Amino acid sequence: MADNQQAPDNGLYTYDSFTGRGPGKKADTNFLWWCSGAHQELLKQFPSEHSKYWGLGGVILATFVLAALSSGYAIYSVFGNWMWTICFAIIWGLIIFNFDRFLVATMRKYGVSRRKQMAMALPRMALAILIGFTIARPLELKIFEKEINTKVIENTHKKIQLNDSLLQAENTALMQNTEAERNRLFERKKAIEDDLSRLQQSYVQEADGTAGSGMRGVEKIAKLKRDAYNSSVLQSAPELLSLTNSIHVQDSILANAKNNMEAKRAKYELSALENVGFLERNKALTDLSAEEDSVYWTSFLLSLLIILIEVGPIISKLIMPVGPYDIALAKEELTSMAASENDMRANKEMFIDKKNNLYKAQKEFSEQLVEKMTTLQQKHIDQELDKWERGEWNPRDHRASMDEVMRKIKERYQFNGEDLL
Structure with missing residues (x-):
């Protein structure tokens, strides 16, 4: 024994060396026992039960x-945001921990049939499975993160292509009408320019003798054709200017429509690439599960494992x-309940006795009062009869009836039975 106590000084360590306790010193509390919801003071009395509740506390943890x-x-x-992440993770973890601890701590083994235990465990199991689903999905997303990132990019490109087709359909009518109007204006301008070109060509050919009269130098005919050309140019100039301006307007409308469509497309693409949230990643995992059986079964087995871990405390319980701790716990609870019930029964009997004594006292008081009032x-x-016989009776000397006297006595000495009880 002395050698063991001197072991740390000799460079030899035991498990107690890392807990700060001496060989014979025990901790007042045990964290894993507390996690399991056990009655620690009672559990300390049964060493054979310690390992069970260490394991149960570890599962809940x-x-x-x-x-x-x-x-x-x-x-x-x-x-x-890391700050929000840490705060919410701790809060949510504590909520689930406290809920599991409550479920296990309220389950009793001794004095409860197996069927009743199962009936009591079913709603707890349902809640635990639901909690298991909520815990499993985010962990699956983290485990398949690389594959999910690839699928998210693919889904994002599909969404961008769909958006492009919607934008194209949205601007199709405007662009078709604008193109048709521009083509009409262009054709009109081209027709006028072709007419002017023919007049100019006719004048030039007449002047050099290659066409028209075929005689070079006939100034009169050439002059007439030149005047006709100049007149047509003057007449067509305003219309050509208007057509040119209108064509420029239609070109600007087309350019603005294309620029707006490209700006909307770029904005949507940027938003789709930057705002990839939880739902988008969850959809990507669902798509992967539907496309590949290996992903589906891996995800399913992982979810099943996490759900089993969540349901583990209830299954373990x-x-x-049934051990000596369960029997002792049931005995303590039943003893406490019996003591409370006995106290309630004793208080009730005391109340009934007081009430009976009160009624008895009231009855005795009433009988004595009636007897005395009758005599009086x-x-x-x-x-009064004696005075009346002697002729000395006076109505003014009439006294109140005994009923009225008794009423006044009761009013004066009235008391509340509940106060006495």
């Missing part, structure tokens, strides 16, 4: 870690055999 990691990843994928009333009647 594992659900806290998984819930914190899952919610933290989900929040970070939405907000991208169900399959744990008989005495007053005899006195």
Whole structure:
């Protein structure tokens, strides 16, 4: 024993060396026991039960870690802020931890049939499975992150292509009408320019003798054709200017429509690439599961594993055999309940006794009062009759009836039975 106590000084360490406790010193509390919701003071009395509740507390602690990691990843994928991520992860993990601890702590083993235990566990199992689904999905997204990123890019490109087709359909009518109007104006301008070109060519050919009269130098005919050309140029100039301006307007409309469509496309593409959130990543994982069986089964088995971990505390509690701790806990609870019930029964009996005593006292008081009032009333009647026989009776000397006297006595000495009780 002395050698063991001197072991740290000799460079040899034991497990107690890392806990700060001596060989014979035990901790007042145990964290894993607390996690399991056990009655620690009672559990200390049964060493054979310690390992069971260490394991149960470890399973519940594992659900806290998984819930914190899952919610933290989900929040970070939405907000991208580490402070919010850590705060929410801790809060959500504590909520799940406290809920699991409550579910396990309220389950009893001793004195409860297996069927009743299962009936009591079913709603807890349903809640645990639901919580398991909420925990599993974000963890799956993190595990398949690389594949999901590739699928997200593919889905984003599809969305951009769909948006391009919608923008094209939105501007098709405007661009078709504008193109048709521009072509009409251009054809009109071209027709006028062709007419002027023919007049000019006719004048030139007449002047050099290659056409028309075929005689070079006939100034009169050439002059007439030149005048006709100049007149047509003067007449067509305003219309040509108007047509040119109108064509420029139509060109600007087409250019603006194309620029607006390209700006909308670039804006949507930038928004689609930058705002990839939790739902988009979840959709990508769903698409991958639908396309590849390996991804589906891997995701399914991973979800099943996490759900089993979440349901683990309840399953562990169900399959744990009844031990001395369960019997002692049931005994303590039933003893406390019996003591409380006995106190309630004693208080009720005391109340009934007080009430009976009160009724008995009231009855005795009423009987004594009636007896005395009857005697007094008989005495007053005899006195009144005696005065009447002697002729000394006066109506003014008439006394109140005994009923009225008793009423006044009761009003004066009235009391509340509930106050006495």
